Amino acid sequence: MALAWNMSSIEDDESLATRAAWLHFIGGLTQGEVATRMNIQSVKAHRLIARANRDGLIRVFIDGEVAECVALEDKLRSLYGLALCEVAPTVDLDPLPLRSLGMLGARFLRAALEKRDDPVIGLGHGRTLAACINQLPRTKAGGTRFVSLLGGFTRKFEANPFDVINRVAERTDAETYVMPLPFVLNSAEDRAILMAQKGIEAVFDLAREASLKFVGIGTTDGGDASLTASGMIERCEMTAIKQAGARGEILGHFFDDRGKRVETDLSARTMSLSFEDLARGKLVAVAGGQAKPAAxxxxxxxxxxxxxxxxxRTARSLVDLSPDP
Structure with missing residues (x-):
């Protein structure tokens, strides 16, 4: 039993129906398990599977690529203790597969808005998250509020990360809150002064309330690091961070190959949530591409x-990079 992958129409649920049918018929999951895996209601999972059957998306032949994606999801969940993992089939050969990642992210956000389990959703920024919002159909927020999780003023207008939060407001009519701050300040003292301001403190307090934080992952490789490409930090600063052992970045926090935090001079000057705040609630990342597996x-x-x-492709690389059991 196999299914045809269709990326064309998130708005009419065709891609959702396809994935639900994959998980049910190919992955062998019950409809209740499909609902849990896709983060949707059981009634909707039943409806999507029925639609896939009605619309002729189910065919009698074996499509190994689709089955392998489900297997990769299960493998990554097991290796890294993930509660949620979704792997998109490869649909383009770009170094940064924004089409696949954007579809996954848009589908995830729409499901979160439909379930209404998270009254406050925190958002990071970057090219991948922007692609997710670009593919998000107009969706009613249902009272959900969105808030930026870190400062993002840059020296390059075309890389302005505020596009993410602004586009969310346009697509959902939700209340949105931005952090009108640089990503990094000149000193820890400057950070403390700004954090004491009532307006800024209120936005950070709301960010801490976010039960779902939806973010990207950055690399420390100079040529591919979005933090340097966007002008948020200097290239020499990123070089120092990498020399300290950092390989990946999430919301301004850096980690080495073993997942240990890498503290640098930048740490005390970054306008983002604390490490302790990151550990609260659900932190979900959308990331991929040739430059990203190590990060x-x-x-x-x-x-x-x-x-x-x-x-x-990224999922396969992550399995290959996994630690020995």
Whole structure:
């Protein structure tokens, strides 16, 4: 039993129906397990599977690629203790597969809004998250509020990370809250002064309330690091961070190959949630691409992630990079 992958229409649930049918017919999951895996209601899982059958998405032949994606999800969940993992089939050969990652992220956000389990959702920024929002259909927020999880003023307008939170507001009509701050300040003293301001303190307090934090993962490789490409930090600062052993970054926090935090001079000057705040609630990352496996592996090793959304090629690399049992 196999199914045809269709990326074309998130708005009419066709891609959701396809995945639900994959998990049920190929993955062998019950409809209740499908609902849990996809983070949707059981009634919707039943409806999606029925639609896949009605619309002719189910065919009688074996499609190994689809089955392998489900197997990769199970493998990554087991290796890294993830509660949630979704792997998109490879649909393009770009170094950064924004089409696949954007679809996964958009589907995840829409499901979260439909379930309404998270009254406050925190958002990171970056190209991958922007792609997720670009593919998000107009969806009613249902009272859900969105908040930025870190400062993001940059020196390059075209890399402005505020696009993420602004686009969410446009697509959902939700209340949104931004942090009108640089990513890094000149000193720890400057950070303390800004954190004491009532307006800024209120946004950080709301960010701490976020039961779901949806973020990207950054690399410390100079040529591929979005933090340097966007002008948030200097290239020499990133070089020093990498020399200190950092391989991956999430919300301004850096981790080495073993998932240990890497503290640098930058740590006390970054306008983002504390490490302790990151560990609260559900932290879900969407990340992938040729430059990202080592960075994603470092974040996975930290044990912080509740869930990971990635593409098939990256998933294979992560399995290959996994620690020996």
């Amino acid at each position: 994603i592996r470092a974040i996975l090793a930290s044990g912080l992630l509740h869930g990971l959304l990635t593409d098939e």
